[in-house]
Amino acid sequence: MIPKQTVNMTDVARRSGVSIASVSRALRGGPGVSPATRERILSAARELSYVVSPEASRLSGGPTGRLGVIVPRIDAWFYSTILAGIADELDTLGVDLVLCTLPDAAARHRFFEALPLRRKVDAAVVVSLPLSAREHTRLERLGVPTVFVGGHRTGDHRPWVGIDDERAARQAVGHLLTIGHTDIAMIQAADDADIPWATDQARIRGFHRQLADAGVTDPTVVTVKWSIDGGSRGMEMLLSQDRLPTAVFCHSDEIALGALRTLRRAGISVPQHISVIGVDDHPAADISDLTTVAQPVRAQGRLAARAVLDSLGTDERPETAPPVTTLATRLVVRGSTAPPR
């Protein structure tokens, strides 16, 4: 006789002298099993080190035990840190993380049309993707609770976790104003034409409004791609103008880091000749001594995961998480900003 590969519910039932129906009930902690029977079943299961087959369980109407995470890319600090936050939250819950990346327009289209996650997950987290109306409709066909995290807030009352980007920009610009700058330029990033996953217009709005509040109008603005090279290029554009501003607000730390590179190569010292500030608190900001406005990224991932798991009842936490959670940002002053000379 060939020994069976795995022990199943029937084995447990036989060993404890009951039907598999009772075993199932006992194991799921449901009602309808006498304490004595339950005890007998549980110990039999323990002795056989029995584990319920997730496939069979799912096929019979149980949960998949999986959370889908949809993210534009993985190999970028923001996304991988959000992911880490989500993973933190899943770690001990026995919920598996199924990852979907949408690196380009084709992949994105494929994802929303084919919905490869359908029937495969109990819930989903969508990271930093502004969705079209059609995409929202398609996503609803997944038929599972979904929360959005980071990036562009999704207008309506959909569950969302993120930061107030306008406020973050105001904090950055406010810092420059406070230490005495008024001649402040911005290197702003334009959305990728293919996939507009970058932060929306809020940071740009915050820049202009904070300046306007201080009576400064018509600041210099250059527009580049959201990348380190974009930032480099942006600073080159600024350098090619008649006169250098005393400070530059960068759309993001990546932009700012590129700007710093250009300044270093041009031999212009920071902050002596010009102050530079970013937004995000990217790990490289610390290395490069960049003043910035920090956003709690990992916490955003954690909160999103928690919210979506709560809405599933997978967790015993009370359902108190509001559908929209805005996390605070915080000014981090480092060496790249100083009063103008």
Place this chain on the structure above:
Amino acid sequence: MIPKQTVNMTDVARRSGVSIASVSRALRGGPGVSPATRERILSAARELSYVVSPEASRLSGGPTGRLGVIVPRIDAWFYSTILAGIADELDTLGVDLVLCTLPDAAARHRFFEALPLRRKVDAAVVVSLPLSAREHTRLERLGVPTVFVGGHRTGDHRPWVGIDDERAARQAVGHLLTIGHTDIAMIQAADDADIPWATDQARIRGFHRQLADAGVTDPTVVTVKWSIDGGSRGMEMLLSQDRLPTAVFCHSDEIALGALRTLRRAGISVPQHISVIGVDDHPAADISDLTTVAQPVRAQGRLAARAVLDSLGTDERPETAPPVTTLATRLVVRGSTAPPR
């Protein structure tokens, strides 16, 4: 009539006028279906945007359609880039990626004892984790093809993709020697006591051997933790000694970036007073103008995924991938190294 939530194989069978047996065969690409029938079935499936239920498939002895990826952490450049490479390869294959992180010793222990991935994946990729004998044994109980990628090479003939760390170190040290340095120190990183996921001793060996080949013996070495702060600390240790070496080989770019930070704060200019070189080509290396030895990280992920999928027959590529693949590293000269004065 309430519309069904999901379309199943029966729907596809009905639409294409065949039995579900044929649908199953056609979809799995197996033999025993006429080309015409297969075509009809595939287009019906496409029209209904049908997706095979992984649970049912699995329960009937089919594959899960999932690849498990085990990674120490996500929120670090190396790991997230490997992941991106794996995702690249999976993108169009319809294979889902299930992610497991082992952030600490407890999680690691839990993972190898409970094997939460058992029966949930068709194959696995283990990223940058040197395994104990027991862990290897446990992992085998997963019963699926497994490939290891990055970090410590797993001695035996297990499938592995990575770089030659000793050679990378030799390339870095060789560069310093070539431009005239002989007084070269190393800031080396020690493994984490909890989880020794760091690169093994190969880079340290490469450092010493390359120097020895040039007749240099007994170089200064300081040991710190593998992190930016560790690198900072390492350079402080070097600065506190009687005499500064003319060049420093850093165990990794993270170490080097920390070292640069310390030097900048101490007002010691690079490369005028001291040359610094790292290994990895971390994105921040470019920003900080750090000379380094680049390793192709994304490609490692891609190759690992391809290798494991090949061994599964999920893919039509020929099984030519050798069990051990070593990728080339490449010296990238930037501004942090120059001949000694």
Place this chain on the structure above:
DNA sequence: CTGAAAGCGCTTACAG
């Protein structure tokens, strides 16, 4: 409280 039974959606011998 307990069990017999249907059914979840597939895969794969086994017969045509």
Place this chain on the structure above:
DNA sequence: CTGAAAGCGCTTACAG
């Protein structure tokens, strides 16, 4: 090449 049928391991009404 094609289909009827058994069976994968569970859950959940439905009856006792």
